[in-house]
Amino acid sequence: MFNEEFQLDAPIRWGMVGGGRGSEIGYSHRAAAQRDRLFTFVAAALDLDAERGRDFGTKLGLAPERCYPDYKTLFAEEAKREDGIQAVSIATPNSTHYEIAKAALEAGLHVICEKPATIHVEDALELKALAEKQNKMLAVMYGYTGFQMVHQAREMVRRGDIGAVRVIQMSFAHGFHNTEIEKNSPGAKWRMNPEVSGPSFIIGDCGTHPFYMAGMITGLKVKSLMCSRQSFIESRTPLEDNAHVVFQFEGGAVGTLWASAINSGSMHQQKVRIVGEKASLEWWDEYPNQLRYEVQGEPVRILERGMGYLHNDDPGVSANRQGGGHAEGFFESWANLYHRYALAIDAYNRNDKAFLESHWYPDIDGGIDGVKMVNACVKSADNGAVWVDYD
Template identity: 40%
Template sequence: MKLNWGMIGGGEGSQIGPAHRLGAQADGNFTLAAGALDVDAARGKAFAQRLGVAADRAYGNWQEMLEGERNRDDRVDLVTVATPNSTHFEITKAFLEAGFHVLCEKPMTMTVEEGEEILKVARRTGRICAVNYCYSAYPMVREMRAMVRKGEIGKVRLVVANFSHGHHADAAQADNPRVRWRYDPKMAGVSGQFADCGIHALHMASFVVGDEVRELSADFASTIASRELEDDAMVNFRMEGGTVGRLWSSSVAIGRQHGFDIQIFGETGGLRWASEQPNQVYYTPLGGRTQIMEKGEAGLSDEAARLSRVPIAHPEGFPLAVANIYQDLAAAIRGEPRDGLPGAEDGLRSMAAVHACVESARGRGTWVDARPPMLR
């Protein structure tokens, strides 16, 4: 049976809205049945109806949507929260408390306390609170995780991750409103680039290695002087099991485009993956030659095979990684949970890491416990 889906944010012209609509509807699991898509009520209602939402379920804001949906027999099974960061907490909490499953955009909250509150509400209500760490749903990222789990590169010694692009490098554009808010604490919170992009890389490090970050040391810089929050972050970390981590996240790295890549170095081999070439993993066994593993080839793990949507050698894109998140959400809502769906614990760990980085950077790189109190 098809599930009913509702969306908050992701209005016309938004960056992430289209990836959610393609992702949710790719497999026929979800019908867009309700929405409060825009901060401008009239624009949001009109756009929802153009997308096929019935007029009485095209809402002016999320509070109206909560009231309108909560008592319907055919109420939405899943709500996606794709609004700016500062609104995630109250919207996600309200819908979880009303018994809806939620997919929240990252960062899940602005503070660690809010993150803990979301995790508590999700646990109490038994509702799914997933967080859109969608890069973890690329087939070849799952392949790396399966290889690490099977011990194919031995114990992981070192993980090096970057999420560094150059798209906010133009000082003349620093006051452009679309760029400026990301470095304004009132709009973005305690961290700029690390909370925006660095947490994807940190989540992926934990996801592939299969371990969590225990402590970290951060150096933050605002390389464009008018920016209050950092546009460049270098973070060293140690995982619970002893793996050493290095993470660089920047928005002033001219020449780097998307700029998200990860390398995992074990005792008997190394792996490398980059979001700009998501179909390949480079695998080098100790003392051997580098091999290029290709999405769709024979002999990959069941997880990588399950999440491959197009035949070998054809391009596989970002919306399909988001579609993999929705595919697993539909299965989980139907009571068949699958391994690998990023959840509220991941969202909370990211917030704890963001705040630990800020504390460390203010202390000139002192090592700080990165674990949220609730998960120590």
């Protein structure tokens, strides 16, 4: 079971950039970070409108003087305080991630960044080098990877339960943007603006989630890919609202990814299916407490979170906040990740390299991989759905 005992000398003083009033992602970060008392929310630059951000921040319990008009002022003023922030989460549009993360690292802060880490691969690599120089954690928020049964799948693959991986099927295909909702939704509008979101909409916004998860579970690296993308809502051109990607992995495995915002009637359809030589595994985020295990020639088994037959020696599998049968969901997954971020930050502060070598969390390497995938997909699709080398 999850250990709720306090594991740090003191909570990590934490701030936010973005995630203002009405932001679902902002609320998700705040709820997750404070769930286990390992982070204390003390300062923020929540909104481009300074007054609106201050009003919202004070209603969240922040002191008015620590509700800043922008990230530069946040970092500069907090650096002057003995009780200034030690870590920051970035929940702003894609095109701003690089500059804010760079400024945060230069200010000596640990960083948790929304995905994609950056628009350009070179920028993500620069951030990685800067984080290493500063000896600071640089994490990328892949929020679904805190689910225990995702870690169970990873352990089963690692231990050979399904044999060598042959095929990976990935999808994140919802229907919530099957009409031009961006006309009346600011949150959707920026995601479909290439100057803000970058060269991709749905591949970067949703497709990167199962892609990261598949790599986490299998450990396989992409060799080459081919992508076809469409803008069924024509005003979204050149950004896609539907895409199909075919992958060739190192070692011979193959895979597919369907990323879509126009899958009418679908809630999420985020699934990862791993087909091995002996058996297959399938995880679906709408049923996150279960993992489907299919051995050739045997009845299908539905493995349940919180049960003794799982690989509970892995802390990702055993991070149960309730016993089996009680549904755990999205916020538990995020809280599990923030718990891991806190332990990583503590290890960085203590320079405990041995702990960091064995401690998993979604780090900048996964973020770099996501940026590379998005850019390779755009290159392939814009050249007629041709095969392109991943590196």
